[in-house]
Amino acid sequence: xxxxxxxxxxxxxxxxxxxxxxxxxxxxxxxxxxxxxxxxxxxxxxxxxxxxxxxxxxxxxxxxxxxxxxxxxxxxxxxxxxxxxxxxxxxxxxxxxxxxxxxxxxxxxxxxxxxxxxxxxxxxxxxxxxxxxxxxxxxxxxxxxxxxxxxxxxxxxxxxxxxxxxxxxxxxxxxxxxxxxxxxxxxxxxxxxxxxxxxxxxxxxxxxxxxxxxxxxxxxxxxxxxxxxxxxxxxxxx
Amino acid sequence: xxxxxxxxxxxxxxxxxxxxxxxxxxxxxxxxxxxxxxxxxxxxxxxxxxxxxxxxxxxxxxxxxxxxxxxxxxxxxxxxxxxxxxxxxxxxxxxxxxxxxxxxxxxxxxxxxxxxxxxxxxxxxxxxxxxxxxxxxxxxxxxxxxxxxxxxxxxxxxxxxxxxxxxxxxxxxxxxxxxxxxxxxxxxxxxxxxxxxxxxxxxxxx
Numbered sequence: 001x002x003x004x005x006x007x008x009x010x011x012x013x014x015x016x017x018x019x020x021x022x023x024x025x026x027x028x029x030x031x032x033x034x035x036x037x038x039x040x041x042x043x044x045x046x047x048x049x050x051x052x053x054x055x056x057x058x059x060x061x062x063x064x065x066x067x068x069x070x071x072x073x074x075x076x077x078x079x080x081x082x083x084x085x086x087x088x089x090x091x092x093x094x095x096x097x098x099x100x101x102x103x104x105x106x107x108x109x110x111x112x113x114x115x116x117x118x119x120x121x122x123x124x125x126x127x128x129x130x131x132x133x134x135x136x137x138x139x140x141x142x143x144x145x146x147x148x149x150x151x152x153x154x155x156x157x158x159x160x161x162x163x164x165x166x167x168x169x170x171x172x173x174x175x176x177x178x179x180x181x182x183x184x185x186x187x188x189x190x191x192x193x194x195x196x197x198x199x200x201x202x203x204x205x206x207x208x209x210x211x212x213x214x215x216x217x218x219x220x221x222x223x224x225x226x227x228x229x230x231x232x233x234x235x236x237x238x
Numbered sequence: 239x240x241x242x243x244x245x246x247x248x249x250x251x252x253x254x255x256x257x258x259x260x261x262x263x264x265x266x267x268x269x270x271x272x273x274x275x276x277x278x279x280x281x282x283x284x285x286x287x288x289x290x291x292x293x294x295x296x297x298x299x300x301x302x303x304x305x306x307x308x309x310x311x312x313x314x315x316x317x318x319x320x321x322x323x324x325x326x327x328x329x330x331x332x333x334x335x336x337x338x339x340x341x342x343x344x345x346x347x348x349x350x351x352x353x354x355x356x357x358x359x360x361x362x363x364x365x366x367x368x369x370x371x372x373x374x375x376x377x378x379x380x381x382x383x384x385x386x387x388x389x390x391x392x393x394x395x396x397x398x399x400x401x402x403x404x405x406x407x408x409x410x411x412x413x414x415x416x417x418x419x420x421x422x423x424x425x426x427x428x429x430x431x432x433x434x435x436x437x438x439x440x441x442x443x444x
Contacts, residue, residue, distance in 0.1 A: 009300040016307060020314045027318055031325040038328035161335060164269055165389075165418035 043093070044070035050142035051117045051125050052154035058177040075124070076116040084234025087111055097131035097140055104227060112231055115142075123147050128232045132224030135216045137161035139170065139224060143179065149236035152194070155179035157221065167217030178208040184229065184236070191233050193226035243365055247373040249438065254377040255431045256441060259345040264378050265423040267337050271394050274382030276323070276330045278375025280338060282368055284315045285347050289355040289367030296356050308351050309342070316341045346370055381426045389417030 002008065045066040048054045053073055054064040077092035092113035103110050115127035124147055131140040141157035154177075157170040169175050179194060183205045186192040192206050196218045201207030210218040253259045260281075267277045291311050292299070299307050320338045323331035331338065341347070350370050355363040386392055391399035391413050403411035416422045435441045 003298065003300050004302065009303055012298070012300055013303055013306065016310060020310055024314060024317055027321055031321050034325035035321070035328075038324065042328065163419075165415060 040093075041067055046156050046158060047115055047117075047127055047142050048073065050127055050154050050156040051119060051144040052180065053117075053119065055173075058173045058180075060173070073117050073119070074115055075118045077113065079111040079113050080231070080235060081112075082110040082231060084231070097129055098138065101131045101133075104231075110231065112228070114232070114235065117144065119153070125153050126232075126236065128228065130224050130228035132220060132227065134159055134162050134170075134220045135167050135214075136163070139217070139221055141170075141176070141221075141225075143225065143229075145184065145236060150184045152179050152182045152184065159217075162217050163214070166211065167214040169211045169214065170217060170221055175208075175211065182206055182208065184233070193229045194222070196222040243362055244369040247366065247369040248376065249373075249434075250441070252373045252377065252434070253346045253349075253370050254374055254427070255434045257346075257349070259349055260374050261424075261427070263337050263340060263344060264374070264381065264427065265420045267334055268378055268382035268385050268423050269389065269418055270333070270392075271379065271382045271386045272330065273333050274375075274378040276327070277334060277337065278371070278378050280316075280319045280323075281341055281344060281346070281374055282371030283319060284312065284341055284344075285350055285371040286364050286368035287315050288312045288347055289350055290360050290364040292351045293355040293358060293360040293363035299356075304356070305348075308348060312347050312351075313342050346374055377427070377430060380430055381423055384426055385417045385423060388414045389422075 003012075045054070045060075048064075048066050048069045049060055051073070052058075054061050054066055054069050079087045079090045079092050079095060081087050090111045092115065095111055095113045097113075100110060100112055102108070113129055117125045117127050119125050125144045126149075127142055127144045129140065129142050131138065133139070137160035139157065139159045139162065141155060143155045144153040145151065146153050156176050159168060159171055162168045162170065178201075182194055184191060184193065186206055195201070195204070195207040196210045197204065197207040198210045198215065198218070200209050247253065251257065254261065254264055263277065263281075267273045288308070288311050292308055295307070316339065319341075320331070323334070323338060347367075350367055354366045358366070383393070386394075387398060391397060391404075399411065400409075401407055403409040405412050414422075
């Protein structure tokens with residue numbers, strides 16, 4: 001058979017591509033539920049760690065069942081629009097933060113998720129997500145706020161592709177644990193987002209140390225938190 | 239099949255240190271030993287099975303579109319591995335991020351298919367692919383061993399350097415931050431090539 005004829009080439013490639021596509025489609029469909037469960041578990045873990053639940057001395061517990069912790073501690077979830085009003089009929093957990101980030105940038109309808117978490121000491125924390133652009137890719141995180149609406153209980157950040165050892169440090173406990181106990185207000189008592197201070201924040205009540213060598217990631221994270229907290233401040237400290 | 243088929247890719251014809259292929263990913267995924275091991279295993283599976291498949295099809299592939307046919311087969315295996323990692327080892331998949339997908343562009347795979355699998359029987363092709371993947375993986379693991387040990391003080395995530403040695407705990411030791419960055423991987427890779435050529439004199443250029 002002439003394997004160099006046009007007809008043969010076209011038929012050959014068509015059959016090959018159809019077979020490969022079928023195999024990939026079957027595998028992707030079969031693995032989808034497991035993959036989605038992994039992504040959801042990761043989100044639950046982030047939310048729990050931001051409220052300092054499931055961690056010992058600031059380090060995540062390796063064996064903790066974050067799904068169970070999430071179901072135990074999260075008592076209520078809702079979404080708010082850009083004016084701080086609750087929106088009905090939207091599941092906070094399944095809101096795509098990236099789409100909200102784009103809506104904030106381009107001015108669309110917002111549905112910003114809010115989680116209410118009953119901590120082990122009995123206080124009800126408000127957990128607020130944020131999402132923005134870092135140096136190389138997306139950065140996101142969760143911040144938990146005490147019932148007084150101004151003190152931060154804990155925080156957690158993550159990133160898609162920041163430089164390991166530099167910008168990537170935002171996902172390390174030493175960095176995000178600095179947020180514990182910081183205030184969402186400045187010395188005069190007015191609302192202020194957390195500042196990430198180059199050269200060290202010292203005893204600044206709403207500042208944390210920036211990461212040396214990661215100026216852009218630090219600054220992007222500060223802007224991201226500020227951008228989202230400007231919406232969330234409407235529901236804090238009511 | 240003689241011994242050369244599987245010994246050559248490991249030493250005299252090592253894809254990284256002798257053929258200088260697959261350098262990009264070897265710099266990117268060697269920060270931690272675990273990532274390097276998963277990457278080594280993934281590349282070995284992809285090279286072995288793509289070589290096997292292409293070798294089985296070698297007499298039917300239209301010559302004018304053979305590169306495209308190879309790419310389709312390689313891409314299929316890479317996507318299968320990527321999907322499996324996302325489902326069964328989510329943390330590793332997050333750590334390796336785009337580099338699993340980029341196995342498609344790893345020159346070793348296409349290189350072995352073009353140079354070997356297209357002209358040889360399926361079983362030798364499979365062995366050739368597998369051992370080229372292992373030769374690549376071996377260098378990855380060597381580089382990652384030194385980078386994780388001196389960059390983070392751990393091996394496979396376990397603390398190896400005693401905590402009490404660190405300056406924070408009153409000791410005298412600090413992790414080398416440069417080890418974590420890609421340039422140091424290139425320097426280490428250079429050292430591996432140096433050692434390899436010092437041992438195997440045949441590889442030295444005149």
